Amino acid sequence: MKVLVVSWEYPPVVVGGLGRHVHHLAVELAALGHEVVVLTRTPTGSDAATHPSSDDVVEGVRVIAAAEDPPAFDFAQDMMAWVLAMGHSMIRSGLRIRSATGEPWVPDVVHAHDWLVAHPAVALAEFHDVPLVATIHATEAGRHSGWVSGRVNRQVHSVEWWLAAEADALITCSASMHDEVTRLFGPDLAEIHTIHNGIDITTWPFRPRRVNTGPATLLYAGRLEYEKGIQDAIAALPRIRRTHPGTTLVIAGDGTQETWLRELVRTHRVTRAVTFAGPVGHDGLVTLMQACDAIVLPSRYEPFGIVALEAAATGAPLVTSTAGGLGEAVTDGVTGLSFAAGDVAGLAAAVRGVLADPVAAQRRAVNARDRLTAEFSWGLVAERTAGVYLSAKRRVRRPLGRPVIVERPLPDRDLSGGPG
Template sequence: MKILLVSWEYPPVVVGGLGRHVHHLATELAAAGHEVVVLTRRPSGTDALTHPTVDAMVEGVRVIAVAEDPPEFDFGQDMMAWTLAMGHSFIRAGLRLLAGERSWTPDVVHAHDWLVAHPSIALAEFFDVPLVSTIHATEAGRHSGWVSGPTNRQVHSVEWWLVTESDSLITCSASMRDEVNRLFGYDAGDITVIHNGIDVRTWPFAPSPRTSGPAELLFAGRLEYEKGVQDLLAALPRIRRSHPGTTLTIAGDGTQRDWLLDLARKHRVAKAVNFLGAVGHEDLVALMHRCDAIVLPSRYEPFGIVALEAAATGIPLVVSTAGGLGEAVQEPDTGLTFEPADVAGLTAAVRATLSDPDAAAQRAIRARARLTEEFSWAEVAERTAAVYLAAKRRVRHPVGRPDIPLRPLPERDPGNPVES
C-alpha cells in the first residue's frame, strides 16, 4: 500500500510519545514493504530561510518536513492560529510535492491527533481515499471532563470533526476507545484498539539493584496536572515514615514544574526530591537501572508508553490504573497498581514494593517478558495495515456544529453524541 501519515511531530521534532509512536509505526510499515510518506513539520519558531522544507528518505520512509510560514504565531500563546497555519502549510506542501511534482497518490491517509485534522481531512478529500485517524487523547479527558474554556471548546470541536470525518478509528487502549465512544458517539464496535509498541533493543534490561541503604523512586514524564505527580509528592512523607531516607527523582519538564516545587516544600520533602528537568535517552535508561521503582501516578493516561519503556529496563512498576496504564500493567503479575488520585493506595503499593525487593524483581522480569509477546512494533504495524485494508471511503454529508456543554461531559445519549 501507499500510506500517507500526517503528524505534527516526528523525529527530530518530538514533543512527547506521539512522535515516537509515528516514527516506529512508519519505519515498521516500510520494513514490511509498504510505501510510506510522513508529512510533518520543522521546529517551532523557525522559517523557510533558516529551516526550509525537507523531502528526504530516512530509514526507508519518505519524510516531508514542512517549513513554518513567516506569520508570527507562537504555539503557547496562539495555539489555534498556530495549528491552522501549520495545517495550511501541510496542505500546500502535500499538494505540491505529492500531487504535483512527483504525482504520488496514497491509498490511505492516516491522521495522528486533532492538530493535523485540517490537512488530513483536506488531503483525504483531494485524493478521494479513506481517512484513518488515531485518537491518542482527548481534551475532555485531559481536563477531567471539562471543556468550558474557549480553547478547550475549540479543541474539543476539532476532535469531534476529525472523528466524524474518519472512515476508521484507532485508539491505543480499550479505555480510550470507550472515551471516544462516550464523547463523540462513534460506535465503539467500529474502533480498533491497537496498543502502543516498544523496541526493547533501545531499552536494555538490567536486574533491579539490591541496596541496603535508602530507596530511590523515579517518576518520568511530563510535569502536567493529569500526570498525578502531586499525588506522589503527597505520598512521599508517608513512604518516608516506613522507609526512612527514601528519595524521589523526577525526570521531565512541563507547565506545572513551579507548582510541584511549591508542593514539595509544602509537604516538607523538598530536600528529598530532585527535579532533573528533561533528560536524554541514555540518562533515562541509567536512572531506570539505578532506581528501586518507577511510580507513574497518572490521573489520566490514554496509554502510558513510559510504563513499557520502564518494564523493558527491569525497574519494578508501581502505576495507577488510569486508562491504558491499567491495561499495560497487570497486578500482581507485572507490577503493583492503585486507583488514580488515591494517595493512600499509592503509598501502600510503594511500601509493598520496597518492603519485598525480591518479589518486585520477579514482577519486573515477568513485565519485560510480556513486552516481547504483546507490544512489538511489528505486531502494531501489521494490525494497523489491516485497518487500512478494511477502510472504505464513505459518502460524506454536511454536518452541523457540535453542541458542547459548559459542565463536565455526561454519559453519552445514543441520540445525541455531545448532549448539553
C-alpha cells in the first residue's frame, strides 16, 4: 500500500514518545514492503530561509518536512494559531507530493497521529478520497484528570473529537485508552483497534543486577508533569527510608512542574535524597536504568507507558502504578510490582518489596524482558497496523455540529487536580 503518515514530530524533530513511535512504525511498515511517506515539519522556531522544506529517503521511508511559514507564532504563547499554521504548511507540502515519474503521488490511506495534525490529515484524506486512520495517543481530558474547563483545554478537546469523528478507523495503544476514547468521543465512531506500542530492545541493552549491599537508588524517568505522579514517589520516600536508610531517588527529565516538585522535596525533607538530573539523553538514561535498584513509574494517567518497556529491556526492576496502559504492560508479581494510582502507602510498600528481596526482583525483571520480544516487537505492531489500513473503508460523510463538551471529570478518574 501507499501510506501517508502525518505527524508533527519525526526524527530529527522529536518532542516525546510520539516521535519515536512514528519513526519505528514507519520504518517497519517500509520493511514490510509498503511505500511510506511521512509528512512532518521542520524544527520549531525555524523558517523557510534557515530550514527549507525537505524531501529525503531515510531508512526506506520518504520523509517530507514542511518549512514553517513566516508569521511569528510562538508555540508556548499561541499554541492553537501555531498548530493551525503548521497544518497549513503541511497541507501545501502534502498536495505537492510527486512520484518518481513526476506524476501526483496518491496515497491509499492517510494515518494521522494525534490532534495536532488533524487539519492536514482530514484535508488530505478528503482531497484524495481515501480512508483516514487516526491514532489517539492521549487525550486532553485524560492529561488533566478529566477536566476540560479551560479555554485551550476545550479547544484541544474539540479538535480531538473532530479527528475521532472523521476517522474511518481508530487506533489506541491500550485497552484503557480504547475505553477512554469511546467514553469521550463516542458512540458514533469507526472501529477502534487496540495495538500496543513496540520497543526495539537492541537499543536498550540488558544488564543483570548484582545484589546491592549499600543504600538503594530509585529512578524516575519521564516528563515532570502532574499526571506522571512524581509527587507520590517523593511523598513515599520518607517511609521507604525508614526501613531502607539511605535510599535515594533520581528524577530524570524535565517539564512544567519541576519548580513545584522541588518545593515538595523540601516539604517532605528529602532534599539530600533527591537528585533532579534533568534531560539525560538516551545513553545517559540507559546508564541510569542499568544502575538503579528499581525504576518507579507512579503515573496517575498513562495511555501506555513506554518507559516501562525500555526499563524492562535494561533489566531494571519495575515498580509501577496500575494507571491506564501501565496496568496492561506490567503484571503484578510476575514482571514487576504494582500499586493503585495515587496510593502513596501502596507505592512505598511495593518499593520495599523490591528492596527487601532483590533476587525475586531480578527474576521479575528477567520475566519482563522476555515478554518484550514476544508481545511488543515493532514488526508485530507494523503488521497489525497494516491490517487496519487494509480493512479501513472511507465512510459516508455527514455534516458535523459542534461537540458537546462535558467539563467535569470522567467517571473513575482521579479528581485531586494538579498543583496551584
